[in-house]
Amino acid sequence: MGGESENLRKQHQEEIEHLKRQARVELEDARHQLAHELDALKLKVGSEQANLLQSLKDKDQAMSEMRTHNDALLSDLDRERTMKTHLQKQMDELVATNTSLEGTVRTLQAQVHFLESDSKQQSDSFSAMEARMQEALRSAEEARQKLIKEETERRVLFNKYQELKGNIRVMCRVRPVLGSPDDPVADLDYPDDKTSAQICVKGPEEKNSLGRITTKTFPFEFDRVFNPQIANEEIFGEISQLVQSALDGYNVCIFCYGQTGSGKTYTMSSPDGMIPRATKMIYDTVHQLKEKSWSYTMEGNFIEVYNEELHDLLTPTKDQKKLEIRHDEARRTTTVLNCKSVLLDSENTVELMLNEAEKNRSVAATKSNERSSRSHSVFTLKLIGENAATHERCEGTLNLVDLAGSERLKSSGAEGDRMKETQNINTSLKSLGDVIEALGAGQKHIPYRNSKLTYLLRNSLGGNSKTLMFVMVSPLEAHLNETLSSLRFATKVSYSQATTCSKDSATDKIPVRNRWKNADDPVAALTTRITHGDKAFRPLTDYDLGRILETISDGFDGAFHIADSYVTDVRAFAGQRGIASDVDAAREQADEWEFMVDAMDWEAV
Ligand SMILES: Nc1ncnc2c1ncn2[C@@H]1O[C@H](COP(=O)(O)OP(=O)(O)O)[C@@H](O)[C@H]1O
Ligand SMILES: [Mg+2]
Structure with missing residues (x-):
């Protein structure tokens, strides 16, 4: 009985050992299997990740291209806008030009009509224009001549005035x-x-x-x-x-x-x-x-x-x-x-x-x-x-x-x-x-x-x-x-x-320039002075001079009269006194006045 059990136990033992070995082999197999599967999985994950990165890069690239494109489009838009404003302006100008051209065309048309009509009115108008032009030319020349003559006259009068002053x-x-x-x-x-x-x-x-x-x-x-x-x-x-x-x-x-x-x-x-x-x-x-x-x-x-x-x-x-x-x-x-x-x-x-x-x-x-x-x-x-x-x-x-x-x-x-x-x-x-x-x-x-x-x-x-x-x-x-x-x-x-001047008057002590201040008639005063022996005109006042110049500018007759009577008076005075230097001085003055009258006559011609 004991051996049988021993055998049984041994049999069991062997069965257990066999089962254990079998289990170990199976476990090992399972482990291998799992490790293998893990590797395969890892590989798969790695490749998928790479794929994803690549696709991310592609997306980035695409996006930056889009941006560049967008910028180009924006600048195109700006250009187009500017061009549009410019064109608008040109168009406005063209419209204006057009309007004025239309006006010109109408005028030209009227002229063409007028020219085509070959009428009397046409030739009248031309001759009127011609006359107007001739008139303008003549008055321009007249004005020029007048300017030149006036300058000559101004010189004579101005310097006479200066001399009298x-x-x-x-x-x-x-x-x-x-x-x-x-x-x-x-x-x-x-x-x-x-x-x-x-x-x-x-x-x-x-x-x-x-x-x-x-x-x-x-x-x-x-x-x-x-x-x-x-x-x-x-x-x-x-x-x-x-x-x-x-x-x-x-x-x-x-x-x-x-x-x-x-x-x-x-x-x-x-x-x-x-x-x-x-x-x-x-x-x-x-x-x-x-x-x-x-x-x-x-x-x-x-x-x-x-x-x-x-x-x-x-x-x-x-x-x-x-x-x-x-x-x-x-x-x-x-x-x-x-x-x-x-x-x-x-x-x-x-x-x-x-x-x-x-x-x-x-x-x-x-x-x-x-x-x-x-x-x-x-x-x-x-x-x-x-x-x-x-x-x-x-x-x-x-x-x-x-x-x-x-x-x-x-x-x-x-x-x-x-x-x-x-x-x-x-x-x-x-x-x-x-x-x-x-x-x-x-x-x-x-x-x-x-x-x-x-x-x-x-x-x-x-x-x-x-x-x-x-x-x-x-x-x-x-x-x-x-x-x-x-x-x-x-x-x-x-x-x-x-x-x-003559020693016979008390006025000698009064400065000469004051003596004529109250003279009513400068020409008479002048004549009196000449007959009383003053030789120079210097002391006449501005008032006297103004009157004399006024007479002169009133007309050439007036000027001639003054100069002429002055010349006669001076000659008479110089003759009376019979003094050579007086005669010379008087003649010089007289000649100057005559010269002035000559200049006036010339102006009057
Ligand atoms: N009318 C004036 N107004 C201001 N400063 C004057 C005037 N007249 C003279 N002066 C001054 O007086 C000083 C003497 O004048 P200046 O002309 O040299 O005299 P002069 O030549 O007769 O010796 C100078 O410093 C000058 O600038
Ligand atoms: Mg000085």
């Missing part, structure tokens, strides 16, 4: 107070603000014999007095007429006289002074005169008279040659040999000239300011005009002179060079005064040769020339004596003719 005029300018406000100011008064012709100076205090202190008031009267408020612009307004005369072929001299520091250089050559203003006006006028067939050449030179010697301010000192004065008696012109002339062909040339002069002056002297106040400087503009239509020619000169300081320098204290310099200034200023005085008095002999300055300017002083003397004064009390002496000098120059 006086070929010698004297004006006074008082400069403003400058620098320290504590400097005592002189008592200057301008009593007559209507004519602006008077100045009253309260003199320095004086003790009389009884020990009482008194002050005298000195009244002066000139053609015009400019108070300190008056600017260069207004001053130029007064002298612009003389600049016009120079353009019309006359010789003109404008002087600035006065003590050093009184404003001579400021008035003449500061940037808004008379020299730049005169040249500006000349340029402008020359431009306007082109219309009236006048063309001008303008030349300028700048000369310094120092110690009775001439120096060219436009040439550096080291290149200077000796300057020599040459006068052409017949043409009344003056040339200075070896002196540089500058053609003034542009508006800023004058500024360059002034700068050049300033440069040469400061090289010539260490103290250029001092030198310039001890010398005269003469700025000369030569103006030559020619008229292509009338073949008239005129040659005028404008001299702008900044004189040496007039302060009375005592020669006693000075020695050597300084004394010579002082004497030369005193002499030349005195001889300038003498020359103007002699001219005003109508003297036969004019002492031009007494100084270099008067000799240089001789053709611009006297005859038909026009002279303006500006006397400049300082407003300060410290300068009172110089002020009085300057004003006295100016008075002597201004009223020189008063002392030479």
